[in-house]
Amino acid sequence: MIHEVFMPALSSTMTEGKIVSWVKSPGDRVEKGETVVVVESDKADMDVESFFEGYLAVITVPAGESAPVGAAIALVAETEAEIEAAKQQAAQSSPQPAPATAHKETAPEPVETAPAIAQDTPSRRNGRIIASPRARKLAKELSVDLSTLKGSGPHGRIVAEDVEAATGRGSTSAPAPATTPAAPARTPTAAPPVAPAAKPTPASTPAVPVAVPLGEIVPLNTLQNAVVRNMVASLEVPTFHVGYTITTDELDKLYQKIKSKGVTMTALLAKAVAVTLQKHPLVNASYTGQGIQYHSGINVAVAVAMPGGGLITPVLQKADQIDIYSLSRAWKDLVERARLKQLQPEEYSSGTFTISNLGMYGVDRFDAILPPGQGAILAVGASRPRVVATDAGLLGVRRQMQVNITCDHRIIYGADAAAFLQDLAKLIETDPQSLTL
Numbered sequence: 001m002i003h004e005v006f007m008p009a010l011s012s013t014m015t016e017g018k019i020v021s022w023v024k025s026p027g028d029r030v031e032k033g034e035t036v037v038v039v040e041s042d043k044a045d046m047d048v049e050s051f052f053e054g055y056l057a058v059i060t061v062p063a064g065e066s067a068p069v070g071a072a073i074a075l076v077a078e079t080e081a082e083i084e085a086a087k088q089q090a091a092q093s094s095p096q097p098a099p100a101t102a103h104k105e106t107a108p109e110p111v112e113t114a115p116a117i118a119q120d121t122p123s124r125r126n127g128r129i130i131a132s133p134r135a136r137k138l139a140k141e142l143s144v145d146l147s148t149l150k151g152s153g154p155h156g157r158i159v160a161e162d163v164e165a166a167t168g169r170g171s172t173s174a175p176a177p178a179t180t181p182a183a184p185a186r187t188p189t190a191a192p193p194v195a196p197a198a199k200p201t202p203a204s205t206p207a208v209p210v211a212v213p214l215g216e217i218v219p220l221n222t223l224q225n226a227v228v229r230n231m232v233a234s235l236e237v238p239t240f241h242v243g244y245t246i247t248t249d250e251l252d253k254l255y256q257k258i259k260s261k262g263v264t265m266t267a268l269l270a271k272a273v274a275v276t277l278q279k280h281p282l283v284n285a286s287y288t289g290q291g292i293q294y295h296s297g298i299n300v301a302v303a304v305a306m307p308g309g310g311l312i313t314p315v316l317q318k319a320d321q322i323d324i325y326s327l328s329r330a331w332k333d334l335v336e337r338a339r340l341k342q343l344q345p346e347e348y349s350s351g352t353f354t355i356s357n358l359g360m361y362g363v364d365r366f367d368a369i370l371p372p373g374q375g376a377i378l379a380v381g382a383s384r385p386r387v388v389a390t391d392a393g394l395l396g397v398r399r400q401m402q403v404n405i406t407c408d409h410r411i412i413y414g415a416d417a418a419a420f421l422q423d424l425a426k427l428i429e430t431d432p433q434s435l436t437l
Contacts (some may be wrong), residue, residue: 001077002075002086004075005036005037005050005075006069006070007069007073015068016067016068018039018065019037019038019066019067020040021037022036024036025056026058027083030053031050031053032053033050034049034050036048036049036050036056037074040222044342044343045342050076054082055077058086058087060072075089129158135158135163146158148166221308221309224309227311234370237410238408239408242404242418244403244418244422244425245401246425247399248399250429251268252383252399254435255268258436262325262328262329264328264332266302266357267324267328270319270355271319271327272432273424274298274319274353275434278320279423280416280419280420282412283376283412284352284375285375285411286352286375286408287411297317297318299316299318299352299353300315300352301314301315301348301351301354302316302331302356303354303355304335304338312338312348313371314335314338315346315347316331324436353376355380356368356380358380358382359380361382363381364382365379365404366379366381367404370407374408376406376420377406379403379406380403381402384401385397403421405417405420405421
C-alpha cells in the first residue's frame with residue numbers, strides 16, 4: 001500500500017507550511033514515529049514524524065518550497081516493490097510533464113487518506129538515536145558520529161550545540177535561520193586575532209539581514225508573512241493609545257543589585273506588568289464575538305526581533321506566579337529556542353498581554369500595534385535622566401521612561417488604561433523590591 005504524507009497543521013493559524021529540510025531521502029527506510037521532514041510553520045521549525053513504516057518513495061514538495069495544510073508532500077511505500085508504483089502515481093498527479101516511466105499503464109496502489117505525520121516529541125525510541133535535523137546535518141558536515149554524543153536537549157535529544165562541542169567549535173553567535181543556506185563549516189584551528197562576535201541579546205539583534213541585496217526583490221519568509229497577516233487583521237480593531245511617564249530610579253537600583261544573579265530587565269518589566277494585571281483583569285482580557293474573554297492566567301508575551309526578518313513573541317506563562325529568578329531563566333531559554341526556531345506553538349501564541357520594548361535602541365516612545373486575540377500591548381521607551389521638579393519644589397535629575405499602551409476600545413476604555421498605567425508606575429516607582437518576593 002502507498003500512503004500520502006500530508007502537510008500538517010502545526011498551529012491553529014497555520015494555512016501553509018514550508019519544507020525546511022527532508023531528513024530522509026527517496027528510497028530510505030522509514031520507521032513509524034521516525035522524523036522524516038522539518039516543516040516551518042508560522043514562527044517555528046517543527047520536526048514531524050511518519051505514522052507508517054515503509055520506504056520514502058517520492059518527495060513531491062522539495063525543501064525550500066511551500067504547500068497548503070493537508071496537501072500531499074510525499075509518498076511512502078510499504079514495500080520496496082511498491083516504490084516504482086509510487087513514482088508513477090506521483091508523475092500522473094503532477095501538473096508537469098511526466099517522465100518516461102510515467103507513461104506505463106500501471107494502476108496506482110490504493111492511497112490511505114489518514115494523516116501521515118505528526119508533531120515530534122524528542123525522546124529515545126527503540127534504542128534509536130534522536131537528534132534534531134540541524135544536528136544531523138552538522139554531524140554529517142563535520143564527520144561526527146552521533147552515537148558517541150550525549151544529548152543536552154529535552155529528554156536527551158542531541159542538538160547542534162552538542163555536535164559543535166564535540167568538535168571544539170562551540171557556538172559564539174546566534175545561528176542563521178533555517179531558511180538560509182548553511183555557512184561553510186569552520187575548521188577547529190587557532191582563531192585569527194579578530195575577536196569573535198558576541199552573542200546577540202534579545203534586544204540587540206538587528207531586525208533586518210546584515211547583507212541586503214540592493215536592487216532585488218526578496219520574497220518574505222514564512223515568519224514575515226505571518227506578521228503581515230496579523231498586522232492586517234489588527235486593522236479591523238478600533239484601538240486607542242495612552243501614554244505615561246514612569247520614574248525608574250528605584251527599579252534601576254534593584255536591577256543593579258540582582259542582575260549578577262541572572263535577572264534581566266525584560267523579566268523585571270514582565271513581572272511588574274503581570275503583578276499589575278492582577279488588579280486589572282479587564283486589561284488582560286480579549287474581545288470575542290460573544291463578549292469579553294477573561295483569561296484565567298496572566299501570560300506575558302514579549303516581542304523579539306528575529307535574525308533574517310520578522311518578529312516572534314515568546315510567552316512567559318503565569319508570569320505573576322513565578323519568582324523573578326525563575327522567570328529570568330525561563331526568558332533566557334525561550335529566547336534561545338526562539339532563535340533556533342524550536343518553540344512549540346503554545347510558547348509563542350498563548351499570550352494574554354504583550355510588551356514591546358525599543359528602549360534599548362534609544363527610542364523615547366512609540367505606538368505598538370495590537371496583536372490579534374489580545375486586549376492590550378505596552379510599548380516601552382528608553383529610560384533617560386531628565387531634569388524634573390521634585391516634591392520639595394526644587395530641580396532634580398530623575399531617570400524616566402515613556403510607556404504607551406495600545407488598547408482594544410471594544411472592551412477597554414481610557415479610564416481603564418489610565419488606571420492600569422497609574423498602578424504600574426506606582427509599583428515601579430515606590431515598591432519594585434516586591435517583585436523579588
